[in-house]
Amino acid sequence: MNEQVAINALISGSAVVLAGVSFYIPYSIARFFHFTHGAAYTVAAYVAFLLAEKWGFGLWTAAGAAVLASCVLGFVLDRLLYRKMRRRGAGAFVMLLASLGSYVLAQNLLSLFFGDAAVSISATRQWGGYRLLDGRITKAQALQFAVALAILFVLWLTLKRTKTGLSMQAVGQDANLARCVGIPTDRIIALGFTIGYGLAGLAGVVMALNVDVVPTMGMRPMMLGMVAMIVGGNTLTGTVCGALLIGIASHLGVVWLPTQWQDAIAFVILILFLLIRPQGFVGKPVKTVTV
Amino acid sequence: MEYILHVLVLVTIYTVLAVSLDLLAGQTGLLSIAHAAFYGLGAYASALLAVRWGAGFLLGVFGGMVFAAFVSFAVSLPSLRLHDDYFVIATFGFQMILFSIFNNWVELTRGPLGIPGIPQAVIFGWHVDTHGKFLVLSSVFAALAYLTVWRLATSPFGRVLHAIREDEVFAKSLGKNTLYFKVAAFAVSAALAASAGSLYAHYITYIDPTSFSVMESILVISIVIIGGAGSTWGPLIGAVVLVTLPEALRFIGLPSSVAANLRQIFYGALLVFMMMFRPRGLVGRYRFGR
Numbered sequence: 207m208n209e210q211v212a213i214n215a216l217i218s219g220s221a222v223v224l225a226g227v228s229f230y231i232p233y234s235i236a237r238f239f240h241f242t243h244g245a246a247y248t249v250a251a252y253v254a255f256l257l258a259e260k261w262g263f264g265l266w267t268a269a270g271a272a273v274l275a276s277c278v279l280g281f282v283l284d285r286l287l288y289r290k291m292r293r294r295g296a297g298a299f300v301m302l303l304a305s306l307g308s309y310v311l312a313q314n315l316l317s318l319f320f321g322d323a324a325v326s327i328s329a330t331r332q333w334g335g336y337r338l339l340d341g342r343i344t345k346a347q348a349l350q351f352a353v354a355l356a357i358l359f360v361l362w363l364t365l366k367r368t369k370t371g372l373s374m375q376a377v378g379q380d381a382n383l384a385r386c387v388g389i390p391t392d393r394i395i396a397l398g399f400t401i402g403y404g405l406a407g408l409a410g411v412v413m414a415l416n417v418d419v420v421p422t423m424g425m426r427p428m429m430l431g432m433v434a435m436i437v438g439g440n441t442l443t444g445t446v447c448g449a450l451l452i453g454i455a456s457h458l459g460v461v462w463l464p465t466q467w468q469d470a471i472a473f474v475i476l477i478l479f480l481l482i483r484p485q486g487f488v489g490k491p492v493k494t495v496t497v
Numbered sequence: 498m499e500y501i502l503h504v505l506v507l508v509t510i511y512t513v514l515a516v517s518l519d520l521l522a523g524q525t526g527l528l529s530i531a532h533a534a535f536y537g538l539g540a541y542a543s544a545l546l547a548v549r550w551g552a553g554f555l556l557g558v559f560g561g562m563v564f565a566a567f568v569s570f571a572v573s574l575p576s577l578r579l580h581d582d583y584f585v586i587a588t589f590g591f592q593m594i595l596f597s598i599f600n601n602w603v604e605l606t607r608g609p610l611g612i613p614g615i616p617q618a619v620i621f622g623w624h625v626d627t628h629g630k631f632l633v634l635s636s637v638f639a640a641l642a643y644l645t646v647w648r649l650a651t652s653p654f655g656r657v658l659h660a661i662r663e664d665e666v667f668a669k670s671l672g673k674n675t676l677y678f679k680v681a682a683f684a685v686s687a688a689l690a691a692s693a694g695s696l697y698a699h700y701i702t703y704i705d706p707t708s709f710s711v712m713e714s715i716l717v718i719s720i721v722i723i724g725g726a727g728s729t730w731g732p733l734i735g736a737v738v739l740v741t742l743p744e745a746l747r748f749i750g751l752p753s754s755v756a757a758n759l760r761q762i763f764y765g766a767l768l769v770f771m772m773m774f775r776p777r778g779l780v781g782r783y784r785f786g787r
Contacts, residue, residue: 238582239582239585239586287769287773290773291772291773294773296772296776298581298582299528299581299582299585300772300776301772302582302585303528303718303722303768303772304768304769304772304773306715306718306768307719307764307765307766307767307768307769307772308765308769309765310712310715310761310762310764310765310768311761311762311765311766311769312765313761314758314759314761314762314765315758315762317758318755318758318759318762322754425711429589429593432586433590436583436586464601466597466600466601467597467601469593469597470593470594470597470598470601473590473591473593473594473597474594476587476590477575477587477590477591477594480575480576480578480579480583480587480590481575481578484578484579484583
């Protein structure tokens with residue numbers, strides 16, 4: 207029993223890690239809360255559903271296409287919307303509202319085309335699972351955990367060790383200065399959205415293998431990812447720590463509280479952090495007042 | 498005719514919501530995504546007062562407003578430690594927590610089943626039992642909310658709010674206790690939103706959590722911003738445009754599920770469009786995020 211709770215908490219933590227990291231990457235470069243991140247999940251899940259269930263492609267093809275689709279979503283959103291707004295000198299606030307509007311738009315377009323009823327990908331039903339210590343873990347969950355670990359490793363190498371990664375940090379810290387030293391800021395931001403939304407799409411596909419697909423499914427991981435990033439304190443390491451805290455705490459909370467309070471637990475943690483430690487785990491100031 | 502009256506009642510209820518959010522977003526520069534939560538607090542407070550304890554309409558409205566104002570302290574004090582977009586995210590968090598309470602505290606709110614059988618409003622023997630009568634009542638509420646916000650915005654109190662919006666550090670340097678002003682504006686705004694909730698509960702006579710979700714908050718924000726934040730007529734114009742225009746979809750004869758999606762698409766697209774080309778809204782003067 208206890209092993210099962212621990213395993214489930216880790217799985218839930220790894221899901222939030224994926225959400226948090228994929229939210230963090232575009233945020234760390236473009237510096238605004240992009241609610242469209244939630245749409246990347248849903249788009250990927252529906253593309254995977256469409257290909258795997260309706261058109262009879264293999265699961266891996268469908269998953270690849272779905273990730274590609276959410277990469278394209280991120281790139282197109284940046285090119286058609288966010289880049290134009292940046293050039294008009296829109297602040298983080300206006301960008302947040304525009305992304306909120308586009309999220310509502312995307313969610314309702316999806317529910318217009320696919321309907322509000324839950325659909326699911328049946329290929330994983332016969333997958334079965336493994337025994338681990340005294341608990342059970344489904345194959346899809348194991349896949350999710352492995353994917354989260356692999357992505358973290360690759361991302362960490364990219365962000366800390368490559369020139370592109372350093373450019374991303376530079377643009378996030380001061381876009382104008384970055385442009386002065388010859389970094390193609392627009393391209394770096396577009397790349398950030400492409401990678402971030404692609405990762406969100408990957409998480410969306412993994413989610414679609416585990417649970418039902420509905421048009422509103424992207425909202426929850428987007429929120430949890432955002433909370434993880436704030437709680438962690440706006441760095442890659444911090445986001446991962448925050449995500450583990452959120453995922454594990456909201457799962458362990460279920461031991462004492464009914465399941466439906468999971469989301470509330472995550473947000474209570476957010477509020478507690480904002481009250482006691484607004485700069486998050488890692489300790490850099492989240493926001494400074496400029497005079 | 499009944500249908501037109503119904504749409505007009507909705508316009509007045511959304512006017513109360515938009516005007517009250519404008520006090521916070523337009524006048525003070527604090528954009529809150531928790532507005533639907535306060536709307537819901539008012540609705541649930543007066544519904545429960547009426548259904549469980551048989552309280553009258555006015556007592557319900559009063560109870561809801563006081564309750565929402567008190568809850569607003571719990572929301573505003575932590576959120577106001579943050580600035581700009583982080584403030585928005587904090588209020589977003591409170592919206593999710595309060596929605597979760599509406600939806601999950603089944604013993605009190607009956608959760609997703611909602612509360613049916615809320616009595617129609619009776620005020621000193623005047624039974625508000627038709628759409629026409631209710632329109633009179635809700636128009637009075639809209640006018641009162643409007644006057645309250647207008648009076649506050651043009652008073653010395655409102656000038657401090659404007660100063661906070663333009664440059665909070667400067668307002669502090671003049672010796673203003675800006676936290677006090679922001680908390681007070683938040684409480685007034687929450688109480689007015691709660692009065693809209695009471696109106697809604699006694700008008701529809703049934704409430705469930707879906708009416709008070711984050712999507713509803715986004716709708717009210719769209720109304721304020723598309724109309725024009727911080728202006729005299731902006732929220733009113735926004736409410737008229739965003740409530741009546743999607744009603745036109747009904748006449749094309751679309752099935753209601755498609756119409757609901759199209760309505761949301763309309764709000765979303767309009768919000769994106771305005772943010773891109775005219776962030777100050779139709780008649781607004783204040784531009785967010787300069």
